[in-house]
Amino acid sequence: NAGVTQTPKFQVLKTGQSMTLQCAQDMNHNSMYWYRQDPGMGLRLIYYSASEGTTDKGEVPNGYNVSRLNKREFSLRLESAAPSQTSVYFCASSGTDRTKLSNQPQHFGDGTRLSIL
Amino acid sequence: SQQGEEDPQALSIQEGENATMNCSYKTSINNLQWYRQNSGRGLVHLILIRSNEREKHSGRLRVTLDTSKKSSSLLITASRAADTASYFCATAKGSNYKLTFGKGTLLTVNP
Numbered sequence: 339n340a341g342v343t344q345t346p347k348f349q350v351l352k353t354g355q356s357m358t359l360q361c362a363q364d365m366n367h368n369s370m371y372w373y374r375q376d377p378g379m380g381l382r383l384i385y386y387s388a389s390e391g392t393t394d395k396g397e398v399p400n401g402y403n404v405s406r407l408n409k410r411e412f413s414l415r416l417e418s419a420a421p422s423q424t425s426v427y428f429c430a431s432s433g434t435d436r437t438k439l440s441n442q443p444q445h446f447g448d449g450t451r452l453s454i455l
Numbered sequence: 456s457q458q459g460e461e462d463p464q465a466l467s468i469q470e471g472e473n474a475t476m477n478c479s480y481k482t483s484i485n486n487l488q489w490y491r492q493n494s495g496r497g498l499v500h501l502i503l504i505r506s507n508e509r510e511k512h513s514g515r516l517r518v519t520l521d522t523s524k525k526s527s528s529l530l531i532t533a534s535r536a537a538d539t540a541s542y543f544c545a546t547a548k549g550s551n552y553k554l555t556f557g558k559g560t561l562l563t564v565n566p
Contacts, residue, residue: 342497371553373556379558380543382556383555386553428497428498441486441505443488443500443503444500444554445500446497446498446499447497448496449496449497
């Protein structure tokens with residue numbers, strides 16, 4: 339099983355460029371998430387999608403947009419990249435049982451390392 | 456804002472010793488989860504403990520939860536070099552299935 343697949347694994351952008359990070363899961367999960375991880379900050383939630391067709395803001399949504407393309411895919415877009423968005427981005431998914439969403443673990447991809455110059 | 460806070464920030468032990476990491480949180484929770492992250496990789500779920508549970512075991516892992524003190528501990532027994540990783544606690548509140556992660560404990564197990 340591939341689990342959660344993120345592309346690309348590494349990317350360098352110049353300030354002002356745009357980019358879309360891709361995420362796909364093959365576990366038939368309902369919910370998907372985007373986090374960023376910065377040194378000393380742990381993981382912070384950017385956006386999430388509780389189910390296909392819905393998206394909501396997390397803790398740090400400014401400068402990002404998301405699209406839940408279908409049940410498998412959840413993309414994160416940076417419209418105009420800024421140096422403060424240099425980070426490692428993780429996609430995660432969870433939940434096959436809609437009645438137990440709050441008690442299901444999240445499964446993570448291996449991240450996209452993004453540097454913005 | 457961070458809900459869970461791990462303690463210590465870093466821990467270095469010898470192979471075979473036990474490792475204990477602590478997590479404190481601020482508000483009521485539905486469950487608390489522990490994750491491991493190896494260098495350069497994504498997080499891997501280790502164990503979930505519900506708010507009405509006090510202790511849970513999985514292999515060499517033992518997790519306790521004290522809701523009155525708003526704290527949890529993760530014990531790894533008979534540690535191995537392969538246990539070297541960062542460990543994060545994460546809390547889920549109410550029916551909200553979003554997780555809030557702490558900043559992590561970096562565990563180094565020396566052979």
